[in-house]
Amino acid sequence: MPELPEVETVIRSITPKIIKQKIIGIKLNWDKTLYTHSESELNKSLKNKCISSVSRRGKYIIIHLQNRFLIIHLRMTGKLIFQKKNIKPLQHSRFEILFNDKSKLIFTDIRKFGRIGYHENLNFLNNKLGLEPFSKNLNTKYLYNKLKLRPGPIKGTLLNQSIIAGIGNIYADEILFKIKVHPQIPAKTLNSKKLSELILATQSILKNAIDSMGTTIINFSFDKNSSGKYGSQLKVFNKNNEKCQSCSNYIKKIKCAGRGTHFCPHCQKL
Ligand SMILES: [Zn+2]
Structure with missing residues (x-):
């Protein structure tokens, strides 16, 4: 999607x-x-x-x-x-x-x-819808208040459009890899340092992806048949059983928040 x-x-x-x-x-x-x-x-x-x-x-x-x-x-x-x-x-x-x-x-x-x-x-x-990822109002206080009562996994929270609007399955996995957070960690347990990292990672990954005109995995194209170029920058999404670029262990795919979720078990410990 x-x-x-x-x-x-x-x-x-x-x-x-x-x-x-x-x-x-x-x-x-x-x-x-x-x-x-x-x-x-x-x-x-x-x-x-x-x-x-x-x-x-x-x-x-x-x-x-x-x-x-x-x-x-x-x-x-x-x-x-x-x-x-x-x-x-x-x-x-x-x-x-x-x-x-x-x-x-x-x-x-x-x-x-x-x-x-x-x-x-x-x-x-x-x-x-919640805040836009590039909104000035997206800060650790906003996220802390939204997440403090959520026992569910952080992956599901990132997909929840009423908290931050616009993130889907691809970028949620990439954001969590960048900040070294396991997708199944309960959202409410992230401290303010991690929340701050999460905001910065969200903004930088989405900005780079926009600059690359998005990611084409299966369906996405624009104009008549142009495809997105961000696929070559993906670190974990769709890379099940490939080597992690940071530690050389293997990327794993699990089901989390009802979605196929990719992460590095070594870099993103539970
Ligand atoms: Zn790794």
């Missing part, structure tokens, strides 16, 4: 192409993709609206339309592809935004888990 760096990469790739575009309509090819309106309702609402900007909150893409918001979650296999006029239809197209100049923004989604909603404000996102 695309995580924060991949979503940010998609936004950076589509923004210059769709900004200031005037919408003439939408086309819905898979009803469940659009969870707030019917095709005809949204066609009425969006007609003649202009895209003013595109932003991100957690793993959500937000298209700003003159005080209204189209909010997109790519989930497993969703992709946003910009097409100029007169190009053949794309496979797995679920939703299309049609522009005045005959270009389109097409949401393709093989597995059909991706969702798009049209909202008057961003309250529903802000109510369910």
Whole structure:
């Protein structure tokens, strides 16, 4: 599933192409993709609206339309592809935004888990999501207060979008390796020094991943078929039975917080 760096990469790739575009309509090819309106309702609402900007909150893409918001979650296999006029239809197209100049923004989604909603404000996102990883308010005090009552493993806490928004399975494993914390350690036992390391590691790993345009393991691509380059910098994720770059012991894969989790048993002791 695309995580924060991949979503940010998609936004950076589509923004210059769709900004200031005037919408003439939408086309819905898979009803469940659009969870707030019917095709005809949204066609009425969006007609003649202009895209003013595109932003991100957690793993959500937000298209700003003159005080209204189209909010997109790519989930497993969703992709946003910009097409100029007169190009053949794309496979797995679920939703299309049609522009005045005959270009389109097409949401393709093989597995059909991706969702798009049209909202008057961003309250529903802000109510369910925690701080952004690069927020100035993300500090040890915030994390301490959020984690102090959580007996569950730190891995699950990093995946919990209501604490820090945007981290998924790949980057959670990389962050914990960087600060040498075992993924199964109860979140509430981390001291403030470790919490501080956790914040810095989160920010540096996500920033590097954004600079590398994300990680492509299976599905992620942007533009027509560009892939992320951060895969070559991964230290533990997807490296089961490979040698740890720090200590030469072998990386292990376990199930933690319901997810396949990679770590070095020597560097990250329980
Ligand atoms: Zn190691």
